[in-house]
Amino acid sequence: MRPFWLEQALRGEASDAPALQGAVNADVCIVGGGFTGLWTALQLKRANPHLDVVLIEADICGAGASGRNGGCLLTWETRFLTLRRLFGESEALRLVEASRQTVDKITAFCREHRIDAQIRVDGTLYTATSAAQIGSAEAVKAALDERGMGSFVSLDVEEVRRRAGSKRHLAGDFSPVAATVQPALLVRGLRRVALEMGVRLYEKTAFESLSYVPGPLVRTTYGEVRAKRVVLAINAWMAQTFPQFERSIALVSSDMIITERAPEVLERLGFTNGLSVLDSRTFVYYYRTTPDGRLMLGKGGNTFAYGGRVLPVFDQPSPYRAALARDLSGFFPELASVPIAASWNGPSDRSATGLPFFGRLDERHDVFYGFGYSGNGVGPSYMGGEILSSLVLGLDNAWTRSPLVRGPRGVFPPEPIRYVGSLVVRDAIRRKESAEDAGAKPWCFDVALSRLAQAAGKSDKA
Known part of the structure; x- marks a missing residue:
């Protein structure tokens, strides 16, 4: 059984793309059919329609994090102080602005290519659900406001509760520069457009190994791709596939539940738009509604994986379903009697900085990678596509000069x-x-x- 979003997106779809059988050649081989791989493929084809791009996916496009996340399309405004500490003032401001533009770029792409991803650009609300959380965003807000870059405005507590539909919130800051999406509809829409643009797609094609003879050779279970350039976009699976990254990320679950349809209850709560709501604890609660009248609530920081291995539990209903249902009732007593339609979870690839990183595998000029989105990948994966496509094309631009392409910054301790x-x-x-x-x-x-x-x-x- 697929996670809720993906199961919903697959209804009425055509059959999977064929698995790779035998040997093929390509200009570019992309490994991974999620947001990062597909955005990279699409931006390569937009830059050069004649480029021969092959994309392989071990399951079906969107089966990983891209088809099962919370669907919160957020910017990097709240990460400005971290960005400035790591990369300096100028680059931090550029990245914040790029992340803001991404909201419009994804929305425009979906409009242009008729992707009904249920995008609603209704902003986001960062709140406090305990007294200890109040004021946690003041430093980053002040820093951005001083530079004319801030989009967050503080709301009085009654307005926060009205917009969030819940009295549990004690304070909050609203930004209009954010959206919610049905993530599986988005990734499956990107898949369709990639096929229309001539990307050669092979699903049910598991990556086995990468060698050089002398150029890159990607081996799969039943075939191989000889390519001039290779992009590795497998995110949480990187650590177990390439041992050099075992300490670069930690895998931890993000667990979600979604209710049955209850539009009349949401109407009474006054919470029917596409606003995302996130509190300010370390492993945040996040929730949003859907256009058909459901409410989804999630929380990170539950199941940790040993040795960077993607565990079977990550592909099953959430073991924290009961706890999440209690949390949902705590936020919304009015929804306590509404049945839970589904629960799911998945592995989130946490980097030491909380930011993704990109680079050249083993310092080669023809193999590139990007991962480590740390629970915020819906928007930043578009930027990942800009970075990786620029690297593949050998461009000299702000993306290829960015400190983001210098590989992981910091490592986690060794196991155990x-x-x-x-x-x-x-x-x-x-x-x-x-x-x-x-x-x-x-x-x-x-x-x-x-x-x-x-x-x-x-x-x-x-």
């Missing part, structure tokens, strides 16, 4: 320290935030451990 440490920190965060939710003072040891996660950029933004 990483795994054990992740669980210890996760549980400390849970205790700390439970105390804060109850209005109590958390244990100082839990506060100190929680800072480790914040320093590592592990907060989940769906």
Whole structure:
């Protein structure tokens, strides 16, 4: 059984693309049929329609994170201080602006190519659901406002509650530069357009190995692709496929539930538009509605993987379904009697900085990669396509000169320290935030451990 979004998107679709059988040649071979791989393919074909692009996908396009995330199309405004610390003022401002433009670019692309991805550009609301969270965004807001780049405005508590449809919120900041999408409809729409533009697509084609003879040779289960350039866009699967990245990311689940249709309840709550709502805890709660009257709620930071391995549980209904249902009732008592239609989860590839990174595999000029979106990939994956297509084409532009293309910045500890440490920190965060939710003072040891996660950029933004 597929995750809810993907199952919904596949209704009435044509059959899968064929699996690769035998040997083929190509100008470019892209490994991975999610947002990053498809945006890269599409931007390559837009730049050079005659380029022969082959894309292989182990399952079907959108089967990974791209077809099962929360569908929150967010910018990098809240990451400005991290961007500035890592890359400097000028590049940080450029990346924030690029991330803002991405909202319009994805919307325009869908309009141009008739992709009904249920995009609603109704903004996002970052809130506080405990007193400890109040003011957590003030520093980044002030820094952006000083530079004329801020889009967030503070709302009084009654307005926050009205827009968010819930009285649980204590404060909030609204930005109009954000959207929600049905992510599987988006990725399947990108797949359709890629085929229309002449991308050769092979689904059910698992990547086996990469060698050089002397150029890149991608081997699959039943075939191979000899290409001039290769793009690796497999995200959470990179660590187990290429050992050199084992410590570059940590895999952690983001778990979601979605209700049955209840448009009349959402109407009474006054929460029917495409606003996304995220609180300010370390592993955030995030929720949004759908055009057909459902409410989806998710939370990150639950299941951690040992050794960067994608676990079977990531492809199953969420083991945290009951807890999420209780959380949903806490936000919306009015929805307590509405049945849960589905739950799911998936692996999120957390980088040490909370930002994606790109580069040349083993310093080669013909193999490129990008991953580490850390729970915020719907919008940034479009920028990933701009970066990777620019690298493939050998361009000298702001993307290929960006510090983002210098590979991972920082690593996680080796196993078993990483795994054990992740669980210890996760549980400390849970205790700390439970105390804060109850209005109590958390244990100082839990506060100190929680800072480790914040320093590592592990907060989940769906």
